[in-house]
Amino acid sequence: MAKYVFGVDIGGTTVKIGLFSVEGKLLDKWEITTRTDEGGKYILGDIAESVANKINEKNIDKSDVAGIGMGVPGPVKDDGTVIKCVNLGWGIFNVAEELGKLTGLPVKAGNDANMAALGEMWQGGGKGHDNIVMVTLGTGVGGGIIINGKMISGVNGAGGEIGHMTIDTEETECCNCGKKGCLEQYASATGIVRMAKIALNKSDRPSKLRDVQYISAKEIFDQAKTGDELAMELVDELGDKLGIALAQVSCVVDPEVFVIGGGVSKAGDILIDAVKKAYQKYAFHACRSTAFELATLGNDAGMYGGAYLATK
Template identity: 65%
Template sequence: MKKYGFGVDIGGTTCKIGLFETTGKLVEKWEIKTNTENNGSSILDDIADAVQNKLSEKQISMDDVQGVGLGVPGPVMGDGTVSKCVNLGWDVFNVEKAMAEKTGLPVKAGNDANVAALGEMWQGGGKGYQNVVMVTLGTGVGGGIIIDGKIVSGSHGAGGEIGHIKMKNDETDSCGCGKKGCLEQYASATGIVRMAKQKLTSDTTATRLRDIEELTAKDIFDAAKAGDAVAAELVDTLGEMLGIALANISCIADPQIVVIGGGVSMAGQILLDAVRKHYVERAFHACEDTKFEVASLGNDAGMYGCAQLLLTV
């Protein structure tokens, strides 16, 4: 008899929902709008309705459903309490308990970056490994640490907040978190663009980057691939910052593999090479052979990880 589970990745704009067999096979996926009006008071009701409607459509009995996994854009405590999800309008409450009452199903919740790491470990770039560090390079830098197949969420739900490792003491710009010198100020899409603009202002070296009006991270990586020296230097700086941070993390987590996801990971091998180069230079000798891979599940990683949450209880 087949058993099922739902993975729900709650984002600020949409909720990505997947119906999974517990083997890891994705049966169907769809999206619903995230209604953030009235402090997101209807979000869980909308998800519960979507789950019940899908069970009716597929004629699946509640007895054959292992539960619902939720990925939430904010810290999640071990008991399922979320600690303010600003993007959703949520304050502090137990999302697991609330969702269980609405669906009549067991519920497990986790931070969205952490569950994305779990998804990549289960069916993505980290498949086959139990000790995984995932870094998501997008507008910011997210992360997740998996040890022995389980998320390290910590006592405040902030485990794996890789983007806020302190990298520089003399930084004058502030990170989105309010501190200065965080990793995401250098290794994110916005970070490398910020560094590029600073360099173009202070350095007169010829570069094709000056000809691009709305500079993006992709433009910088494309220019580096084409041999632009300034762009190559910027990519190397990003690789150095991320490589150093991961070398430090490896002294604590000792992962078998580092999976790099998010929009910046689309740069591919040039990014992996830059990070690995600086990682190996700094890593403790026992950790030097850590593998590096690009994430493979894309925007579905969170859904997969939410479903896997149900299987790691």
């Protein structure tokens, strides 16, 4: 019976790789550079080489490795086919099949946000639940949907892309995706900063945010915690927009728990309280008791999710 699995999380700058026991214990982790030059053609070869080196270093019999699970920053179909990964330079091809050929191991692949959700379900903030929605609040807004322990990828690998739900049909500025009024424009780190700049320009209301040279999401939450009225309103607006979005999500998948991760989640309870308050206002009555938890695995969540997928 296999003893080990590898979890791989491909980012635009580095690839995080973890060696796990099949029970979910992280035994070792390391990073390699993501070589995106020449259309990212070296990435999978570098991963294969790194995995092979670790197998040799640890004197692991290859037959004891169940496989590799890999998270990719872009849409991934259930069969492991990526539908263009702009940040990596990849077009459309089957990454699971290709890495399998290079390593001689079974490989499964999925979107990186879905992998993070799997990881949090397995060993993180969603542990003990088989039905979770993970929301990642960083530069953008990512999402991962897990139902009965399985990722919901969708036909085009875009399942869980909640950051591009239209929340405000009156919005005049464009999201990076080209649409207007996306959740990402309000609930991401860049989104709340955008809202802060708009609010500061619209009025001369007093706020400590006016004394900050470079406004960040952290600064906004820090000032809100001190009672700064404008900062508190900005946090409430983020909570309202995200609460509306998650209320709609709950009508479709009705999860046991929402797990909130990403850099913005470091704000902690003030964020969770704002989102939960809005969610309960907008949610269908049968879904109002859905739990909210902070993610606990940090940047390792994608590796954990990959490892989990490789055990299935």
